[in-house]
Amino acid sequence: MNDVILDELYKNIGKYVTSEKMCEKLGVSRIAVWNRIKNLQKLGYKIEGKRSVGYILKEEAKDILIPYEIKRHLNTKIFGRRIEYFRLTSSTMDEAEYILEKDPDSHGTLVIAEEQTSGRGRQKRKWLSPKGENIYVSLIYTPKNMEVSDSIAIMFATSIAIKEALSDFGIEDAKIKWPNDVMVDNKKIAGVLLETRSEAGVLTNAIIGFGVNVNMEEMPDEIKTTATSMYILTKEKIDRAILLSNTLFYLENLLNILSNEGREKILDLWRESNNTLGRKVEVYSDGEVLVGLAKDIDKDGFLLVDTGNDVKKVLTADSVRFVNEK
Numbered sequence: 001m002n003d004v005i006l007d008e009l010y011k012n013i014g015k016y017v018t019s020e021k022m023c024e025k026l027g028v029s030r031i032a033v034w035n036r037i038k039n040l041q042k043l044g045y046k047i048e049g050k051r052s053v054g055y056i057l058k059e060e061a062k063d064i065l066i067p068y069e070i071k072r073h074l075n076t077k078i079f080g081r082r083i084e085y086f087r088l089t090s091s092t093m094d095e096a097e098y099i100l101e102k103d104p105d106s107h108g109t110l111v112i113a114e115e116q117t118s119g120r121g122r123q124k125r126k127w128l129s130p131k132g133e134n135i136y137v138s139l140i141y142t143p144k145n146m147e148v149s150d151s152i153a154i155m156f157a158t159s160i161a162i163k164e165a166l167s168d169f170g171i172e173d174a175k176i177k178w179p180n181d182v183m184v185d186n187k188k189i190a191g192v193l194l195e196t197r198s199e200a201g202v203l204t205n206a207i208i209g210f211g212v213n214v215n216m217e218e219m220p221d222e223i224k225t226t227a228t229s230m231y232i233l234t235k236e237k238i239d240r241a242i243l244l245s246n247t248l249f250y251l252e253n254l255l256n257i258l259s260n261e262g263r264e265k266i267l268d269l270w271r272e273s274n275n276t277l278g279r280k281v282e283v284y285s286d287g288e289v290l291v292g293l294a295k296d297i298d299k300d301g302f303l304l305v306d307t308g309n310d311v312k313k314v315l316t317a318d319s320v321r322f323v324n325e326k
């Protein structure tokens with residue numbers, strides 16, 4: 001019902017729409033319309049009502065992250081055409097998992113939350129997810145023609161899509177730390193998490209999660225020295241609905257390339273966008289530390305580290321630190 005009201009108000013933005021017209025469109029009473037309008041005002045819509053004239057939407061929404069606003073800006077074919085919205089959830093990854101379990105045909109469904117109580121990164125590390133300021137989403141993706149060995153390329157594509165969307169908002173210098181952290185000035189602005197299902201080496205389903213620090217004015221103490229946000233960098237409040245729609249658009253294109261043309265182009269785009277190759281790194285893996293030069297990625301996207309004695313392949317479960325950085 002909200003969508004019908006918003007359609008009508010947006011069609012007539014800056015002009016009054018009579019209550020009669022709203023009642024007629026919705027087939028409900030004036031009181032019911034008024035209650036809906038109050039809810040929309042609470043969400044942040046600048047709607048005014050005048051007795052015996054009607055309702056007016058004064059201006060376009062700014063940063064109201066609800067499915068209606070995301071879809072208003074969306075240019076994708078499939079990604080985000082179905083959206084499951086949560087004001088609060090443990091983790092969008094869990095919700096997406098549950099949706100996929102119930103409905104194996106949910107390719108392209110986007111799960112979004114305003115707040116997560118147990119947002120997670122890789123290896124079950126915590127992803128801080130305060131309310132109303134950032135993007136926390138999971139996308140259900142059913143790949144065509146992909147193998148388990150394409151998994152890192154899916155992560156790469158997601159980080160590249162986020163990097164492109166950041167550049168739409170003037171953040172041109174984002175770089176990707178292997179495999180998938182999006183960094184600006186060596187601080188993390190976005191993270192990507194991939195969970196996959198496979199059968200006999202064929203990738204049957206993936207849940208692609210990502211979090212972007214958007215409008216946080218200050219970073220929480222735990223990550224103050226290691227993380228940043230778009231607001232901290234630009235001093236501007238960003239419309240998350242536009243940022244997310246743009247990211248999904250880039251991601252859909254990149255994953256189509258991966259699916260139709262194979263990994264090569266995505267790996268090259270990652271090479272152009274990374275901050276890891278050519279640097280001295282420490283790799284923590286199962287209690288062991290390995291030090292060497294991040295030389296290149298292999299054909300699957302694994303990091304190759306030259307220790308001086310030999311070249312070691314780094315797994316995505318391992319933790320990479322730049323030497324001389326905490």
Ligand code: ATP
Nearest residue numbers: 121122123125126127128181188191213223227319
């Ligand atoms: P690390 O950053 O510890 O090297 P990682 O690169 O593998 O690990 P992830 O596991 O993807 O990162 O993300 C979890 C880590 O990111 C946490 O351990 C924490 O250091 C950091 N982190 C948590 N919340 C945020 C956030 N909102 N923004 C940026 N960094 C965060």
